[in-house]
Amino acid sequence: MTDTAGARLDLLREGGVVPRHIAIIMDGNGRWASERGLPRSAGHQAGMGAVRETVEGCLAAGVGVLTIFAFSQENWQRPAAEIDALMALLEEYVAREASELRTQGVRVRMLGDLERLQPAARAAVDSIENRTAGGGALDLNICLSYGSRAEMVRAARLLARRVRDGEMDIDAIDEAAFAGQLLTAGWPDPDLLIRTSGEMRISNFLLWQLAYAELYVTAVLWPDFTREDLFTAVLDYQRRDRRFGRINA
Ligand code: FPP
Numbered sequence: 001m002t003d004t005a006g007a008r009l010d011l012l013r014e015g016g017v018v019p020r021h022i023a024i025i026m027d028g029n030g031r032w033a034s035e036r037g038l039p040r041s042a043g044h045q046a047g048m049g050a051v052r053e054t055v056e057g058c059l060a061a062g063v064g065v066l067t068i069f070a071f072s073q074e075n076w077q078r079p080a081a082e083i084d085a086l087m088a089l090l091e092e093y094v095a096r097e098a099s100e101l102r103t104q105g106v107r108v109r110m111l112g113d114l115e116r117l118q119p120a121a122r123a124a125v126d127s128i129e130n131r132t133a134g135g136g137a138l139d140l141n142i143c144l145s146y147g148s149r150a151e152m153v154r155a156a157r158l159l160a161r162r163v164r165d166g167e168m169d170i171d172a173i174d175e176a177a178f179a180g181q182l183l184t185a186g187w188p189d190p191d192l193l194i195r196t197s198g199e200m201r202i203s204n205f206l207l208w209q210l211a212y213a214e215l216y217v218t219a220v221l222w223p224d225f226t227r228e229d230l231f232t233a234v235l236d237y238q239r240r241d242r243r244f245g246r247i248n249a
Pocket of ligand 1: 027028032047070071093222
């Protein structure tokens with residue numbers, strides 16, 4: 001860890017509440033690569049290092065849940081070569097990181113429409129989930145083939161089916177029941193959303209769960225994102241006045 005990162009970590013530990021759950025839209029891999037005259041896949045490869053940095057930063061800061069957006073449902077429309085490179089990277093990530101994540105106490109879950117993955121990628125998902133299932137230090141949710149609207153439609157269907165089958169009264173459908181059918185059921189909502197590369201968009205990510213999240217956008221491109229940047233975002237979060245629609249006394 002650099003001196004500055006260490007100093008920021010000390011500051012955030014003194015500074016107050018650390019977010020229980022951080023969500024991240026990892027953006028800017030393509031721009032990072034083209035700035036260097038490299039193929040887009042090189043940006044994604046470099047982005048894997050930033051994932052490692054962020055996981056280690058969350059462990060050091062005591063964040064309980066980290067949810068990262070690795071591949072959206074819309075990303076299936078990218079050129080086949082880029083999709084193949086991203087899936088190969090997923091397999092590489094599992095091969096390279098699973099045992100270290102297990103040692104660190106990180107429990108990995110993949111959230112999304114995993115049925116669309118090729119068998120090798122699907123096997124990688126099952127492997128990392130099984131190998132890290134016992135982790136208790138940090139929950140790492142990797143959103144893969146994920147779209148928030150589709151997630152909500154799925155939740156609505158699951159509830160409708162339960163009502164139709166007489167397992168549930170229609171008036172029992174409330175916010176908690178709906179949240180209980182989302183892929184994030186059981187985790188607290190994100191307190192902080194970080195988006196890299198300066199774009200001011202939510203991009204169909206955790207639309208329900210981010211209702212009261214604090215938003216933090218940084219111009220840093222994802223492959224350059226370090227734990228120091230993570231701590232800077234948390235320090236900014238600690239200065240926010242979270243009111244959840246109420247007023248402070
Ligand atoms: C957005 O950058 C990033 C992605 C679509 C992929 C994210 C993947 C990784 C960070 C690496 C893999 C990580 C794991 C855990 C397997 P972009 O391509 O949209 O960049 P651009 O907006 O500059 O074109």
